[in-house]
Amino acid sequence: MTTIYAARKVITMNPARPVATHVAVRDGRIVGAGPLEELARWGAHTLDTRFADKVLMPGLVEGHAHTMEGVFWRYVYCGYFDRTDPDGRRWEGAKSVEAVLDRLREAEAALSDFEARPDGPKDGGAEGKAPLTGFQLDPIYFDNRKVSRADLDAVSTERPIGVVHASCHIMNVNSRALELAGLLRPGINHPGVPLGEDGLPTGELKGPDVMTPVSVHIGFDRDMLACDERGLRDFGKLCVRAGVTTVTDLAARLTDDVVAMMLDVTAENDFPARVVPLRFFQGLTPEALIENAVVLRKRSSDRLRLGMVKVVADGSIQGFSARMRFPGYFNGAPNGLWYIPPEQLRETYERALAADVHVHTHTNGDEATQLAIELLEGALRKHPSPDHRFTLQHCQLADAAQFRRMAALGIGVNLFANHHFYWGDEHYALTVGPERAERMNACRTALDNGLTMGIHSDAPITPLAPLFTAWCAVNRLTASGRTLGEHEKITVAEALEAITLGAARTLKLDGEIGSIEAGKRADFAVLEDDPTEIGAETLRDVRVWGTVQGGRIFDAAAL
Amino acid sequence: MNHLLRHADGLRLAVLVNEFGALPIDADLIEAQDETVIAIAGGCVCCSYGNDLTLALMDMARADPAPDHVILEASGVALPGAIAASVSLLQGYALDGIVTLCDAETVRERAADPYMGDTVARQISDADLLVLNKTDLVSTDERAAVEDWLRAGGEGAEIVTAVHGAVPPEALMRSVVGRRRAPAVAHDMPLHTLSIAMDRPVDAQALARALADPAAGLVRAKGFVTGADGEACILQIVGRRWEVTPAPAPAATDAPRAVVLIGVATRMDEAALRRRIDGCAA
Structure with missing residues (x-):
């Protein structure tokens, strides 16, 4: 049975008929988009007018996110900006350290005394009071006023407390948490553990190596990137609220039990998104990694697309762990870290191309990007692979020459447009300096060179909201209001393509999703406002009603 | 690693x-294996992290x-x-030392790699002990040249050369030092062990520093001495890294006070070492 939806406007992203009034759907797929009389010729149908005052566009595609955000919302939101949780509650940003502490205090009062959280640590938490966990702290916005152990002790000295920063690479903990980890002692000598005047750790823990011994005592799972059933369902709700119908999980471990869980949850009738988890490279030889990807590929379902691989070449720019070419970091920090030996990356590319496995590579610094380009060029000579679509994720500092070379090699890119808004001022002042800060996430250059291009949020690092991401790429404004890189702005139309077809192309799903045209999946973002009319400056204010995913309707207000 | 596992001499080693x-364990050493753990003869294990x-x-x-x-x-x-x-x-760990294994044939080339050079340089300068492996694959001149080059890049770390990665276990692990061991195995660079009785109290910190001084030319040293305050303490030295810790109670009374020094025979000057030790009398 065909349903024809009438809409205020259908933005199709199909250049042959860019707008339409109606879209016809059957069996979860699009029969066609066009005028009613034309679609009616497909035969018996129901005319559904519930979207008559809404704007439909292709379901948005988030090409770089982590489903663990669904788990994070069980913790206390400590971010500076307003943000909506899976249940639709809008959390106001905490604008000062005091506001963060007040919020923690309020949550602390609501926690019962000796009840260990079911998702809490297996040891430590059960010995005493359950931990209190916060996320998304960003002291950059508090003039870099550090949160101290004493600050968190004022919330509780009995309960272990930890608050992870927005970057996910730093956390602040209280004395009890340090004590449980055996770190409340003098004589610690570690660059990631700053000491106070008393010779004891201040409670700031920088880097995963330092966070892990403590994080298991403050309620974080052993694997911070992991998601569970409830977390995945909650993540699905966030997708609906953002108009997203296809989302990646960009660093998934994908053990057998995780795959089984994800297959089950995504198959539930009310699970609203198509999830594309990329198998994370760590802990496997290239040979085992690619073999694993080939096996996983065969387990794919419509709503769980397996078989892609994620590799990480370097660290982050704001963490000074990205690999930079000359002239390096603006503040003189030493060059960053490789996360994979170049030889291992080369072998991974070669084996992947030979087995037709699709690889996405995290590069942040321009030296990491250069390495990835050179190694892939060599691998492609050995295994010529038309349309391999290997994609560089973040690729934030690439220059024009690198984009030209990527275009020549068929490498795609998924740029971190949101970074400008959240950390652009930091990049300008501290990490890379004004000139390179202006070229970061060079969407204009990428498109001018004909690259396949997506733009992303890296949720939970920044919020899952592709229309906001599009606004970032169009306006290139920082949180302080600076326009960073006028010449790298793209148009609204280009940005809307980047969050639909562009991202779909990086996943080789553009034949199925990314536009509203005959034969594709019936995946729509249902909007209250028209993103093509609202104006570039206010693109981020477009209101999302919900989504249609595979023909199923999801009203955000009714989740 | 296979050489170490074969000569663990009763110690339970866990290799991560x-x-x-990436690390093929010799098949005859393997007793059982699953996805993350290989059980090895003699109570040793190899785990992937x-x-x-x-x-x-x-977890370990x-x-x-x-x-x-x-x-x-x-x-x-x-x-x-x-x-x-x-x-x-x-909790539960004490750092023994950092050993950087260098391939005599390729280490200089790798250090010149535009992407990896700075990482290789840091791996060398971080080392407490440098093992120069595959010395059988280079000429005597090349070997001398690469040793000089390594010495310049390492911050005072001693160099032990090896063939097929066979390094005397006492160079790599503090627990082996002074232990009665199975018959010695041939090594590319045999190490000399010198044991010196320490009957009188010493300034333990000063002694540890003196033995960790690159000029002392030691690969490793271990001491059980009476400190200036009359309390027994344990010294651990590997390259330039040293630590002094109070001795556990039972040992504090019985065991004889001594230091065990391990080094490359040609670089160990017994008289000079004794002078160093005497200079630290309390």
Whole structure:
């Protein structure tokens, strides 16, 4: 049975008929988009007018996110900006350290005394009071006023407390948490553990190596990137609220039990998104990694697309762990870290191309990007692979020459447009300096060179909201209001393509999703406002009603 | 690693590697194997730590029986100094030392690599002990040249040469020092062990510093001495890294006071070492 939806406007992203009034759907797929009389010729149908005052566009595609955000919302939101949780509650940003502490205090009062959280640590938490966990702290916005152990002790000295920063690479903990980890002692000598005047750790823990011994005592799972059933369902709700119908999980471990869980949850009738988890490279030889990807590929379902691989070449720019070419970091920090030996990356590319496995590579610094380009060029000579679509994720500092070379090699890119808004001022002042800060996430250059291009949020690092991401790429404004890189702005139309077809192309799903045209999946973002009319400056204010995913309707207000 | 496992001499060694496959354990050593653990003859194990080294170490600390030594094989891009610092944060562990294994044939080439050069330089300068391996594959001149080059890049670390990675276990692990061992095996660079009785109290910190001084030319040293305050303490030295800790109670009364010094025979000057030690009398 065909349903024809009438809409205020259908933005199709199909250049042959860019707008339409109606879209016809059957069996979860699009029969066609066009005028009613034309679609009616497909035969018996129901005319559904519930979207008559809404704007439909292709379901948005988030090409770089982590489903663990669904788990994070069980913790206390400590971010500076307003943000909506899976249940639709809008959390106001905490604008000062005091506001963060007040919020923690309020949550602390609501926690019962000796009840260990079911998702809490297996040891430590059960010995005493359950931990209190916060996320998304960003002291950059508090003039870099550090949160101290004493600050968190004022919330509780009995309960272990930890608050992870927005970057996910730093956390602040209280004395009890340090004590449980055996770190409340003098004589610690570690660059990631700053000491106070008393010779004891201040409670700031920088880097995963330092966070892990403590994080298991403050309620974080052993694997911070992991998601569970409830977390995945909650993540699905966030997708609906953002108009997203296809989302990646960009660093998934994908053990057998995780795959089984994800297959089950995504198959539930009310699970609203198509999830594309990329198998994370760590802990496997290239040979085992690619073999694993080939096996996983065969387990794919419509709503769980397996078989892609994620590799990480370097660290982050704001963490000074990205690999930079000359002239390096603006503040003189030493060059960053490789996360994979170049030889291992080369072998991974070669084996992947030979087995037709699709690889996405995290590069942040321009030296990491250069390495990835050179190694892939060599691998492609050995295994010529038309349309391999290997994609560089973040690729934030690439220059024009690198984009030209990527275009020549068929490498795609998924740029971190949101970074400008959240950390652009930091990049300008501290990490890379004004000139390179202006070229970061060079969407204009990428498109001018004909690259396949997506733009992303890296949720939970920044919020899952592709229309906001599009606004970032169009306006290139920082949180302080600076326009960073006028010449790298793209148009609204280009940005809307980047969050639909562009991202779909990086996943080789553009034949199925990314536009509203005959034969594709019936995946729509249902909007209250028209993103093509609202104006570039206010693109981020477009209101999302919900989504249609595979023909199923999801009203955000009714989740 | 296979050589170490073969000559563990009753010690329970736990070898942590990033992923299996990168480190082939000799088949005849393997007793049992699953996805993350290889059980090895003599109570040793080899585990892959996969994506989280810290978690693997925390799990290992709870193993029963606990291993005597954990040997952590870092990845080729790791900065060993950073890993060592992280290990020092974990309950149940004391850092023994950082050993950087250098391929005599390729290390200089790798250090000149535009992408990896700075990482290789840091791996060398972080080392407490440099092992120059595959010396059978280079000429005598090349070997001397690469040794000089390494000495310049290492910050005072001693160099032990090896063929097929066969390094005397006493160079690599403090527990082996002074232990009665199975018959010695031939090594490319045999090490000399010197034991000196320490009947009088010493300034233990000063002694540890004196033995860790690169000019002392020691690969490793271990001491059980009476400090200036009359309390027994243990000294551990590997290259320029040293530590002094109070001796556990039972040992404090019985055992004879002595230092055991290990070094390359040609670089050990017994008279000079005795002068160093005498200079630290309390």
